[in-house]
Amino acid sequence: MAKNSGNNVRNETQWEELPGILTKDIFVELAGYEGDLCVSILMPTHKSGVEVNEQVDKSTFKNVVQQVEKKLAEKKKDPALTKSVLQPAYDLLTDEIFWRSLDNGLAVYIADGFFKYVKLAAPVIQLIHVNTSFYVSPLIPYMVRTEHFYLLDIAKKFPRFYRADGFGIERLQIEEMPFGVDDVVHFEEKDGDTLFRTGGKGGRGSANFHGIGGGKPEENENIAIYLQEVDNTIWQSHLNKENVPLLLAGQNFLIPIFKSVSRYKNIWPEALTGNHHQQSDNDLYEKAMKVIKPYFDQPLQNALKDYGNKLVTALTSSMIDTIIPATYYGKVSHLFVKKGLQAFGTFNKQDNKLVMQVQEGDLKQADDLIDKAVTKTIQNGGDVYFLDAEQMPNQSELAALFRY
Structure with a gap:
């Protein structure tokens, strides 16, 4: 938070940034605030591009604050009070870091001794509201929701596991997660026979099996053993206390193998088929949200x-x-x-x-x-x-x- 001071009016009001995903308590606080002068400003902004370089959002905000000042004059508000209340908004125009670190939308709430803002992930329609309380209903899409899901991107090597909700996706780093088939299934010669040994990470033990017909087991058997270890890992770390959807992503032949060995009962019926390892987390998230939309x-x-x-x-x-x-x-x-x-x-x-x-x-x-x-x-x-x-x-x- 930054401390503000104007040239003509001393104002100790501090800028406070609220989280982009609002809790109900924060929303209720904003919604319940009442005062003689409450200003609500909503406007679309830019995360990057020429608009940031040319400070388009800064210019727009300045014009909006000037419109607010004009509205207050029309309402015959005390000029000294108007100047004091709006001074932090004018001071914000001098914060170059702020104007170069915006998201797609901005909501600002101003009152006497009160200045809070929210950087929004999606654009909003530009709006100015001056009354005895704040205009907060546009913030409802940005409130915390309980709905979430997990996503497992299956591959023969380096599986990726995520937690996602309506606002974004987070990759979960699990130390015990096996790197691939060879990390779980090991082969060795003993008395002229080929054996394979399963060895889970994290001290979960191992077992030795004779290969079928004296040779190595079929590839799908190896994959099943490996994916069972993946399932055990995410079960112990996250899924054993959950009942939300698990969305699978991976090549067609891997999906039914995982389903056959998984103990989790809420695997989403539709999967993201194909090789997704070259996709970024955000690209994967966009595809996942289209598939799992019925859940939300x-x-x-x-x-x-x-x-x-x-x-x-x-x-x-x-x-x-x-x-x-x-x-x-x-x-x-x-x-x-x-x-x-x-x-x-x-x-x-x-x-x-x-x-x-x-x-x-x-x-x-x-x-x-x-x-x-x-x-x-x-x-x-x-x-x-x-x-x-x-x-x-x-x-x-x-x-x-x-x-x-």
Whole structure:
């Protein structure tokens, strides 16, 4: 974190970078923050290329902050407060390292004594929001999810083992992992016969076997012995306490051999066939995510099915004026939102009074009620899904499944 100070206004607010994958606690903190002046800025940025060299993102951010300053002047905000709140944003423009180390998107949240930002892995639509709370629903795709899977890239030599989730992939270095067939199956002559000896790494013991017909065993037998050792290794290191998918990658003939010797019960039915050892981890991850997409879609499919089963009951609704109050009272377990949907107005929880309006600005302190509904659902332990229009249940713009 860097310490800021302006030329005209002294401001001790520190820049704080939040993790690119947000925990629910961090999200709830942002969503629950309230103040007289809360500024939310979202904008697409660049990781590399001519845009970085020409400082396009820096120029865009400067223009955005100037627009915020203009908005605050139109709202008749105290100029001294405006200057103090925005000074850290102007100071950020002097941090050359920051502007050369961005990702594909940026979210910045500013208030009096508060300045936090998130570098986002995917681009976002540029947005400026000035109100008494932050605009945080665009961050939901970047929240921690429990869904993850493992990937085993099988090869005769140097198998690769990974853990992956919706945000990326991590290669797991396991010291006991065998290097290849010859690391597990060894041959020796004894009394005129050829024997092969299996020797697991990490002190798991060994056994001697006579080769079939006095010769070396068939190649597939050797591979099976080797892959069984691979399976034992990843079982002991990771899989014995898991029940998530294991996606296999490798040449066609290796996949069924591994399946025949593996003790893991949740091997994904479809595999990445071919030789992938020349591919980078990121390329392998992109291919894996296409194959295993149904696994990540399952929570949504279950929620849509549940909504459909309860469609004719009081536990579902597609009426905005019913759903928004329900989110404030913790009634919503699943919220389905059409991408890009906005609805402005105010809701007074104490009076249970909802006031809708045609467009932003019709009311002095209007909120984006969709953003509020989303954040309230998350705060109260519900799930939110942003969907394309054709995916929305009941051809609605907003739909909810209620707890009661």
